Amino acid sequence: MNIESLNTSPSEIEGVSRFTIVVNITESQMKKIQGQIEKQVEVIKAFYHTEEEIIYQESCIFKMRSNLLFDERQIQNIIKESNARIVTVNRDFFVIEKSGKKEEIDLLHRELTVFGIMQFTRSGRIAVTKDEMKISTMLKALQH
Amino acid sequence: MKETQTIQNNTKSTETTERISGSEAVIKCLLAEGVDILYGYPGGAIMPVYDELYKYQDKIHHVLTRHEQGATHSAQGYARISGKVGVCMATSGPGATNLITGIADAQIDSTPMVCITGQVGSHLLGSDAFQETDIVGISTPITKWNCQVTKASQIPEAFAKAFYIARSGRPGPVLIDITKDAQFEEFDFKYEKCKGIRSYKPIPDTDANSLKAAAELINNAKKPLVVWGQGVILGKAEEEFKAVIEKAGIPSAWTILGASAIPTSHPLNVGMVGMHGNYAPNVLTNDCDVLIAIGMRFDDRVTGNLETYAKQAKIIHFDIDPAEIDKNVKTDVAVLGDSKASLKSLLPLLNENSHSDWHQKFKDLYKIEYEKVIKDDLHPTKEGLTMAEVLKEINIQTKGNAAIVSDVGQHQMIACRYAEFNKTKSNITSGGLGTMGFALPAAIGAKMAAPDREVVMIAGDGGYQMTIQELGTIFQQKVPVKIVVLNNEFLGMVRQWQQLFFDKRYASTEMTNPDFVAIAKGYSIEAQKITERKDLKTAVKEMIDCEGPYFLEVRVEKEGNVFPMIPTGASVSDIRLE
Numbered sequence: 001m002n003i004e005s006l007n008t009s010p011s012e013i014e015g016v017s018r019f020t021i022v023v024n025i026t027e028s029q030m031k032k033i034q035g036q037i038e039k040q041v042e043v044i045k046a047f048y049h050t051e052e053e054i055i056y057q058e059s060c061i062f063k064m065r066s067n068l069l070f071d072e073r074q075i076q077n078i079i080k081e082s083n084a085r086i087v088t089v090n091r092d093f094f095v096i097e098k099s100g101k102k103e104e105i106d107l108l109h110r111e112l113t114v115f116g117i118m119q120f121t122r123s124g125r126i127a128v129t130k131d132e133m134k135i136s137t138m139l140k141a142l143q144h
Numbered sequence: 145m146k147e148t149q150t151i152q153n154n155t156k157s158t159e160t161t162e163r164i165s166g167s168e169a170v171i172k173c174l175l176a177e178g179v180d181i182l183y184g185y186p187g188g189a190i191m192p193v194y195d196e197l198y199k200y201q202d203k204i205h206h207v208l209t210r211h212e213q214g215a216t217h218s219a220q221g222y223a224r225i226s227g228k229v230g231v232c233m234a235t236s237g238p239g240a241t242n243l244i245t246g247i248a249d250a251q252i253d254s255t256p257m258v259c260i261t262g263q264v265g266s267h268l269l270g271s272d273a274f275q276e277t278d279i280v281g282i283s284t285p286i287t288k289w290n291c292q293v294t295k296a297s298q299i300p301e302a303f304a305k306a307f308y309i310a311r312s313g314r315p316g317p318v319l320i321d322i323t324k325d326a327q328f329e330e331f332d333f334k335y336e337k338c339k340g341i342r343s344y345k346p347i348p349d350t351d352a353n354s355l356k357a358a359a360e361l362i363n364n365a366k367k368p369l370v371v372w373g374q375g376v377i378l379g380k381a382e383e384e385f386k387a388v389i390e391k392a393g394i395p396s397a398w399t400i401l402g403a404s405a406i407p408t409s410h411p412l413n414v415g416m417v418g419m420h421g422n423y424a425p426n427v428l429t430n431d432c433d434v435l436i437a438i439g440m441r442f443d444d445r446v447t448g449n450l451e452t453y454a455k456q457a458k459i460i461h462f463d464i465d466p467a468e469i470d471k472n473v474k475t476d477v478a479v480l481g482d483s484k485a486s487l488k489s490l491l492p493l494l495n496e497n498s499h500s501d502w503h504q505k506f507k508d509l510y511k512i513e514y515e516k517v518i519k520d521d522l523h524p525t526k527e528g529l530t531m532a533e534v535l536k537e538i539n540i541q542t543k544g545n546a547a548i549v550s551d552v553g554q555h556q557m558i559a560c561r562y563a564e565f566n567k568t569k570s571n572i573t574s575g576g577l578g579t580m581g582f583a584l585p586a587a588i589g590a591k592m593a594a595p596d597r598e599v600v601m602i603a604g605d606g607g608y609q610m611t612i613q614e615l616g617t618i619f620q621q622k623v624p625v626k627i628v629v630l631n632n633e634f635l636g637m638v639r640q641w642q643q644l645f646f647d648k649r650y651a652s653t654e655m656t657n658p659d660f661v662a663i664a665k666g667y668s669i670e671a672q673k674i675t676e677r678k679d680l681k682t683a684v685k686e687m688i689d690c691e692g693p694y695f696l697e698v699r700v701e702k703e704g705n706v707f708p709m710i711p712t713g714a715s716v717s718d719i720r721l722e
């Protein structure tokens with residue numbers, strides 16, 4: 001099994017962190033992993049969701065040479081069309097940020113690669129569920 | 145009863161705070177948890193705690209083992225025979241890493257154990273200081289829980305949690321790593337036992353419908369088979385278990401860790417499942433119509449090839465650990481919960497039954513196994529001694545009342561197959577990890593936990609030498625364990641595989657052994673070696689009659705094999721008799 005991405009951050013509940021782990025496996029494998037994760041004493045609950053059940057995003061940043069902005073007109077169009085945004089520009093380089101689905105980021109990466117990317121980095125997936133997550137009520141019950 | 149009292153007394157005495165050092169707090173935490181014995185080995189980073197042990201030696205007995213691995217196995221042996229938490233302690237670095245094998249063993253065999261390690265001062269953490277090792281990182285995948293303490297004030301909570309986690313739910317090992325500065329630091333000590341942890345539910349709720357569904361399947365079964373594991377023992381459910389199988393008349397087989405939960409002689413006990421288990425329960429696993437697994441985890445040594453394991457049967461799985469459900473075998477009905485409570489609730493839902501035709505099948509297959517294997521094992525006609533006849537003699541002379549602590553290899557399988565048990569918690573062996581070297585130190589812990597019981601250790605010439613230094617512990621502590629080495633001058637189990645699957649290429653399995661009797665005598669342990677059948681009876685008698693520790697070496701057939709056997713990857717019903 002390969003972990004596609006892993007993100008951890010504070011959650012809506014104080015003192016509780018949320019891990020978002022993306023894997024590409026069958027449901028029966030998923031259930032076994034869920035069991036093993038939940039078994040960890042410090043883990044409150046492990047849920048799994050398919051893509052249809054969540055709203056999700058990834059984000060990425062590109063660092064590119066500033067002269068490209070003027071020499072390669074196309075870049076401006078790419079940025080516009082992909083809903084990316086320029087975070088900063090200085091004499092030597094500029095930085096593009098984009099949030100979106102994995103495929104959108106992959107596409108942007110492919111399009112910019114031809115111009116030469118100085119640095120590229122992307123985050124793990126973060127997600128919220130479409131349905132209510134029982135965790136909040138569960139935790140309230142536990143807080144005496 | 146005794147344990148509860150100690151706890152109550154201590155709870156009282158710690159209601160008010162007192163200013164003490166972190167290391168004294170460690171001792172007070174142990175006392176509050178009812179610990180009166182621990183196994184360990186000192187060194188720089190844990191010296192402040194040892195200094196307190198010195199002051200508290202009338203209340204808590206520290207056993208100096210000869211290797212930290214020995215300390216873990218002794219703590220395990222203590223836990224396995226008593227059901228209480230075993231405790232061991234080591235210094236940082238090599239002391240801590242020497243605990244790893246025992247921790248892994250305790251994890252896979254669900255043994256409650258608290259390990260305490262010293263750590264370099266917190267200002268040195270991460271600097272590759274002398275004897276610094278990231279033991280919390282190293283032990284994370286093999287502990288139920290672990291933590292590092294860098295402030296004395298964290299000690300009481302860490303210990304309260306550690307003991308609670310180790311013994312509750314599905315038990316397991318935990319580790320507390322304490323920096324040296326935290327041991328010296330003074331703070332206001334107050335101890336409160338842990339009653340619960342937000343993120344941890346030790347016993348899952350039992351769904352009444354699952355019990356009903358299980359009962360219905362069992363009541364309608366024509367050919368039910370129970371396979372039970374250590375969950376029956378860990379849940380103290382022996383009586384409830386017996387009542388269930390007796391009422392429903394179900395033939396019942398055990399995994400090696402489940403052995404002894406009901407007496408060997410019980411008419412419904414049809415023997416051991418798995419690679420070297422009995423013929424009938426293995427073959428009939430693939431014939432039963434309902435398989436009722438109780439507190440076992442379908443280990444691959446039990447199931448053989450999963451593709452052909454009990455495919456015809458409906459599967460009911462009782463377990464305390466939700467992660468075990470559907471892990472290896474897909475169940476039809478899962479009953480989560482504590483084995484004692486679940487079996488108690490199941491009992492009134494069951495119909496009385498006897499299944500006598502079905503029982504007859506077990507008897508018929510037993511006859512085949514007897515003729516092909518057991519007869520020659522127990523009543524050999526050839527010259528060389530068999531391991532099984534040694535076990536038979538031990539059974540006779542201990543009347544089946546001994547706790548048998550076995551190591552890993554052929555002798556282990558023979559001990560599990562042939563030892564007779566009257567009492568629960570009597571088969572102490574390394575099941576999941578198969579740790580050679582387990583037996584000698586585990587026997588020490590078992591004997592110290594249950595001084596009134598006869599504890600007989602059975603090891604091979606190979607595994608015995610992996611922790612042979614613990615003879616020193618036996619000598620110093622005067623632990624009257626009975627040590628039996630079944631010497632075939634081979635790493636026998638590996639040799640057997642080489643014979644069967646590698647065309648007898650005996651690569652590095654033959655052993656030139658030392659004079660074991662002389663070694664035992666070097667530790668002032670009475671010792672004897674026998675090579676002939678005619679001396680077996682008197683030798684075993686002398687050993688059992690001996691008040692102190694005793695070493696008995698039996699020269700057995702060099703190339704004896706353990707059968708039946710399910711070759712790796714084969715189906716349980718393709719078990720070989722020869």
Ligand SMILES: Cc1ncc(C[n+]2csc(CCOP(=O)(O)OP(=O)(O)O)c2C)c(N)n1
Pocket residue numbers: 551552553554555556578579580581603604605606607608630632634635636637638
């Ligand atoms: C620590 C460890 N190393 C290696 C093995 C692999 N192994 C399993 S059984 C066995 C042979 C054991 O030989 P011995 O102790 O003489 O017992 P016998 O099989 O001869 O009864 C070996 C090497 C193991 N189980 N544990």
Ligand SMILES: [Mg+2]
Pocket residue numbers: 553604605606630631632633634635636
């Ligand atoms: Mg051997």
